Amino acid sequence: MISVNNVTMQYKASTRPALRDLSLDVDKGDFAFLIGPSGSGKSTFFRLLLKEDKPTSGDVYVGDFHVNKLPSRKVPKLRQSIGCVFQDFRLLQQKSVAENVAFALEVIGKPRNTVAKVVPEVLDYVGLSGKADRMPYELSGGEMQRVAIARAIANRPLLLLADEPTGNLDPDTSREIVEVLDRVNRRGTTVVMATHDRQIVDSMRRRVLEFSNGRLTRDDAHGVYGLGG
Numbered sequence: 001m002i003s004v005n006n007v008t009m010q011y012k013a014s015t016r017p018a019l020r021d022l023s024l025d026v027d028k029g030d031f032a033f034l035i036g037p038s039g040s041g042k043s044t045f046f047r048l049l050l051k052e053d054k055p056t057s058g059d060v061y062v063g064d065f066h067v068n069k070l071p072s073r074k075v076p077k078l079r080q081s082i083g084c085v086f087q088d089f090r091l092l093q094q095k096s097v098a099e100n101v102a103f104a105l106e107v108i109g110k111p112r113n114t115v116a117k118v119v120p121e122v123l124d125y126v127g128l129s130g131k132a133d134r135m136p137y138e139l140s141g142g143e144m145q146r147v148a149i150a151r152a153i154a155n156r157p158l159l160l161l162a163d164e165p166t167g168n169l170d171p172d173t174s175r176e177i178v179e180v181l182d183r184v185n186r187r188g189t190t191v192v193m194a195t196h197d198r199q200i201v202d203s204m205r206r207r208v209l210e211f212s213n214g215r216l217t218r219d220d221a222h223g224v225y226g227l228g229g
């Protein structure tokens with residue numbers, strides 16, 4: 001699903017590379033935690049997968065996309081096949097729960113009847129049926145993140161990238177959110193989650209990829225948080 005081969009990323013404004021000769025693969029259906037201290041390159045890795053930046057050298061593949069060689073006109077197709085969830089939820093504040101999810105489908109041209117069918121299904125899937133007409137400011141943090149996950153999976157992406165999705169949530173709510181991500185994964189979506197949450201990583205015992213100074217320093221199939229982070 002993801003294949004990154006000898007990738008180095010040197011930002012022009014920076015003196016040292018954000019990623020150094022990074023090679024890793026994530027198979028279809030995997031669930032992987034990405035850990036490592038602030039500045040170790042986790043967000044840069046996500047940006048390269050989404051073609052928000054171009055590596056200085058090396059190759060990036062997501063599914064059938066050769067991302068670093070992808071012409072601009074095909075970038076929207078790539079991004080449609082990758083769902084994204086962030087620490088700060090990024091909901092549209094003027095739109096209801098249902099409208100937030102519907103909007104994500106409308107902007108990629110899904111027909112009205114598909115949107116009408118998918119939105120309640122996906123809200124139900126993340127445990128938000130009954131909250132469709134709420135506004136974001138009427139929701140708890142955990143509920144906001146559920147909306148963000150619903151929006152990210154509505155188009156059934158191949159890959160879900162979650163960048164510290166529990167960073168603003170208390171431990172119990174964090175656990176619930178990771179359970180939702182786990183369910184999404186068990187349905188077949190590959191999930192990569194960047195996190196500083198030791199408890200979550202230790203309780204899940206899924207694959208752990210640890211970055212340090214832009215390098216992959218650990219890759220455990222059923223890892224714990226360990227000393228890193």
Ligand SMILES: Nc1ncnc2c1ncn2[C@@H]1O[C@H](COP(=O)(O)OP(=O)(O)OP(=O)(O)O)[C@@H](O)[C@H]1O
Nearest residue numbers: 011012013014018037038039040041042043044045
């Ligand atoms: N646009 C940019 N221009 C210059 N340097 C950048 C840019 N974005 C990131 N960097 C640098 O690249 C390195 C890796 O940053 P990155 O954001 O990928 O780390 P991270 O592991 O995601 O950190 P965090 O856990 O805080 O999110 C850091 O040294 C950072 O300062």
